[in-house]
Amino acid sequence: MNPTVVLVHGAMHTPWIFAPLRERLGARGIASLAVHLPSSDPDSAAAQGLTDDIAVLRAAVEAVDGPVVLAAHSYGGVPATWVAAEAGQVTGLVYIAAFALEAGTSMLEWMGGAFPPAWMRSPDDLAVKAGDAEESIFSGVDPTLTAEAVKRLNWQGMRAFTEKLGAVPSDVPLTYVVATEDPALPPAVQEQWAARAAHSVRVPSGHSPHLSHADEVADALAEAVARAAATGS
Template identity: 50%
Template sequence: MTTIVLVPGAMHGAWVFDPLLAALSERGVTAVAVDLPSSSDDTATIGSLTDDVDAIRAAVARIEGPVVLAAHSYGGVPARAAAGTIESVRGLVMIAAFALPVGVSLLDAQGGQFPPGYERSADGRGVKIGDIAETIYSGVDPAIVEKALPRVQWQSVESFTQPAPAEPGPDVTITTVITTDDKALPADQQRQWAESSDAQVSVASGHSPHASHPDAVADAIADTVRRVDATTS
């Protein structure tokens, strides 16, 4: 049986996937969500991209059988690295996610500097997006946004500056979920990265389709599981 490991984006934890976990459960898909060390309330102990890859690796190690990683936004960077280095990872779903080439950092992809509106922590080790309700949560039910905003954490600067260390091999089945109304990651950039994917799914959503369109994302993940199962049975 294939298991899904959900990987959150910057400044968020496993909690962000609660609507998606419910939708996957309704489809009979087994899934767990992980927290990434690079997102924390405490910038003194905040982790790096390397730590995030290790956290995904640890989550996968606890699972028997094939795994599909489903990653949102920044989470695509450590998820792609994990998919390229862990044999049991057979599939990858990129949800409005950064598909960076090896050697390129997230900050590189943003022109070498943090976009306007980013807030820096007092010690300089963490950042937050100031207009997160308008960019990350565009199109999401206001009630969900109201509950989410107090839970947003600092994201380590190091996770932005470390280059992507690895990428999936040809045996990993990749699905890209493209968010066509995205205010944080332009759809055209997502489409460019998706050219090498095995499947593409477009959702008329902002940057957080797992919150605004969980059924559509769950369908894309379930379809990826079916394709992975067909190759491993």
């Protein structure tokens, strides 16, 4: 049975962000679904944290009939890493310009204890949002698509950044898609994480290759699915 690709969005995003990529996956005969993480919410008071994201993502994986390849963008790499470590159905993990943190580390610790200067805190101090998304998150993306994506950005719950990653997988094949022109997550850091992966791909994109280079990312995911299917996992 071919694995299903379960897509995990980044901070402030919603599953909508994967529409172009899911279209490409469907054209390649690959089943996919995109999970909404509760740490991203239009209401800052309702935005939850990493452990809540873990619970939702784990439930989504367990609801799939058959093996799963997790594919995560940006912050989504953190809950995806944890779930891949604990869910036996996960037969592959693909990082798309995503955070591949060490166990016991939080996003905020990795960021040096401070958010980027252009990020905004919500009035209730429970969440944050990028104020420079056009340049940092969506650089190189079609302007019309960028405008729609910025309009759809949510608040990201503070606990998504302060809660620590609880586990990392030891026996799940990893693929890293490096965005070589990423202004948000330095390509040099991505390369360090890619060096620990069994497979890596380089895409000449900014921080959202699933939008600007959807075909290349779909190809990388198709290869990960084919590898997982071939191993009979």
